[in-house]
Amino acid sequence: MKTIKVAELFAGVGGFRIGLENTENKIFDITWANQWEPSRKVQHAFDCYNRNFTTGEHSNVDIAEVSDEEMKNTNVDMIVGGFPCQDYSVARSLNGELGMRGKKGVLFWEIVRFIQNTRPKYLLLENVDRLLKSPSKQRGRDFGVMLSTLNELGYDVEWRVINAAEYGNAQKRRRVFIFGYLNNSNYAKSIKNISNKEVVLKSGLFASGFPVLEELYKDRENEVQLGHDTVNISDHFSFNFHTSGIIRDGHIYTAHTIPIEETPKTLGDILENNVSEEYFLSEEKIEKFKYLRGPKKLKRTSATGHEYQYSEGGMSPYDDINKPARTMLTSESSVNRSSHFIKDGDNYRTLTPIEAERLNGFPDNWTEGMPNKMRYFCMGNALVIPLVTRIGNEIERIEQEHSDDSIQLNLF
Ligand SMILES: C[S@@+](CC[C@H](N)C(=O)[O-])C[C@H]1O[C@@H](n2cnc3c(N)ncnc32)[C@H](O)[C@@H]1O
Structure with a gap:
């Protein structure tokens, strides 16, 4: 050919x-x-x-x-x-x-x-x-x-x-x-x-x-x-x-x-073992994630001064590792409702950059050498x-x- x-x-x-x-x-x-x-x-x-x-x-x-x-x-x-x-x-x-x-x-x-x-x-x-x-x-x-x-x-x-x-x-x-x-x-x-x-x-x-x-x-x-x-x-x-x-x-x-x-791979299939401490979340961040994922009814004011109620349904307490992951965005791993929130043993953590690469099928450490924030950003942009x-x-x-x-x- x-x-x-x-x-x-x-x-x-x-x-x-x-x-x-x-x-x-x-x-x-x-x-x-x-x-x-x-x-x-x-x-x-x-x-x-x-x-x-x-x-x-x-x-x-x-x-x-x-x-x-x-x-x-x-x-x-x-x-x-x-x-x-x-x-x-x-x-x-x-x-x-x-x-x-x-x-x-x-x-x-x-x-x-x-x-x-x-x-x-x-x-x-x-x-x-x-x-x-x-x-x-x-x-x-x-x-x-x-x-x-x-x-x-x-x-x-x-x-x-x-x-x-x-x-x-x-x-x-x-x-x-x-x-x-x-x-x-x-x-x-x-x-x-x-x-x-x-x-x-x-x-x-x-x-x-x-x-x-x-x-x-x-x-x-x-x-x-x-x-x-x-x-x-x-x-x-x-x-x-x-x-x-x-x-x-x-x-x-x-x-x-x-x-x-076709039978999908799951989030659990791509997770790393023995993940470094740096990806585990502090108590304060865990509380924020829990709040962000929970149901909410908030009073908000529009740009024109009009008051309205903003409501948002609750998500599962943490991401289900027996299902495929949700869509990765460029903000992945920041404290955010869209970021993955992983229960690992008794603790909670974000995705590692390698896990973000695996979710898109990239070889491990493809983006090594740039700051972690940029590694997630590049994976949020990729296919x-x-x-x-x-x-x-x-x-x-x-x-x-x-x-x-x-x-x-x-x-x-
Ligand atoms: C959706 S991403 C594509 C990601 C790519 N498919 C991958 O696998 O990594 C679009 C890319 O276009 C680049 N881009 C944006 N404006 C551009 C421009 N004016 N000239 C060249 N590249 C540009 C961005 O930096 C970004 O990396």
């Missing part, structure tokens, strides 16, 4: 790269990566990336500062990246009908510029599942703008919201994965005559890597034909995107699929690596079954 040269954007500490380097046939070669933490003097994530990976070119500047020329020179076949959920609305450029203008600083438009400069065969992007519903006042607009833009650039796109715990991992982490491929690729041609519903349920990349039941949740499905004017979509489009879907020829089909769940490996294996299968090379070879 031919090597696929990959550019990793918004690389963080390299979750996509580890995932792709772990595939069965090892066809992915990450030749270019970019990572830059805005307004931070010390670039912890980049330093970690640079320390762990010794091949390829690693760029540590704002992606907006990377020139078109440099992007072109990367000469990659695939772009991967997890990027922030921002406002993707667009306006018409000053030259009217000829172009459109996204908001400055919105990183999706840098991905688009990278695509325009390199025309890769494949795209693999990841985002929080909220992207499908944003913004709240015009639900689905941002994802609609994104799909329309990629489709206009010549890519068919499949997506799936995946909860890592439902496919065998130790963390409940729901993220949308977005897989784009050139609409004249052999893979696109091979599924051209298969209905959208069947691609989503059976034959598409996500359906074969992450199987789902044949029936839909509450029969929820939806479709719409987009026009070619992305500015018009940005101004008027509102749509109920479900967890799975596809866009091709401007036609969106979406369905609420039901995963065929669950085995999911990427599974997607990578599916791309390898696609390459094997539908590559242009094999078709040419068949001619002889």
Whole structure:
């Protein structure tokens, strides 16, 4: 199989790269990566990336500062990246009908510029599942703008919201994965005559890597034909995107699929033994955790001076080690309702940095060398690596079954 040269954007500490380097046939070669933490003097994530990976070119500047020329020179076949959920609305450029203008600083438009400069065969992007519903006042607009833009650039796109715990991992982490491929690729041609519903349920990349039941949740499905004017979509489009879907020829089909769940790993499976004293909590912090996790009814005053009652249900007294962990956030291990609170023997503690790495499937001590707070922060930003490996294996299968090379070879 031919090597696929990959550019990793918004690389963080390299979750996509580890995932792709772990595939069965090892066809992915990450030749270019970019990572830059805005307004931070010390670039912890980049330093970690640079320390762990010794091949390829690693760029540590704002992606907006990377020139078109440099992007072109990367000469990659695939772009991967997890990027922030921002406002993707667009306006018409000053030259009217000829172009459109996204908001400055919105990183999706840098991905688009990278695509325009390199025309890769494949795209693999990841985002929080909220992207499908944003913004709240015009639900689905941002994802609609994104799909329309990629489709206009010549890519068919499949997506799936995946909860890592439902496919065998130790963390409940729901993220949308977005897989784009050139609409004249052999893979696109091979599924051209298969209905959208069947691609989503059976034959598409996500359906074969992450199987789902044949029936839909509450029969929820939806479709719409987009026009070619992305500015018009940005101004008027509102749509109920479900967890799975596809866009091709401007036609969106979406369905609420039901995963065929695999036995998850549990929080207990990834815990370390003999954890250092420094992760055990003082009496004072234990009391704070207990209070934060308990049910509450509080009087609060809004910015406009209006008094209201804020209430919050109680959580279990501590995290259940027989279940998958909850979603890790960048604030993990600070005294916070979202942080994991572990009962260890007769005492209580937070997760260790190694446990945080294990919850995402990173090798132990991947982020060693940065302050602990940053280790948790980087894991809160990262993704669950085995999911990427599974997607990578599916791309390898696609390459094997539908590559242009094999078709040419068949001619002889
Ligand atoms: C959601 S995280 C991706 C994490 C990554 N997938 C991993 O496994 O670690 C997004 C990353 O984009 C980086 N970033 C934010 N703004 C950027 C910019 N303007 N240019 C380059 N990188 C940026 C952040 O520092 C962060 O590491």
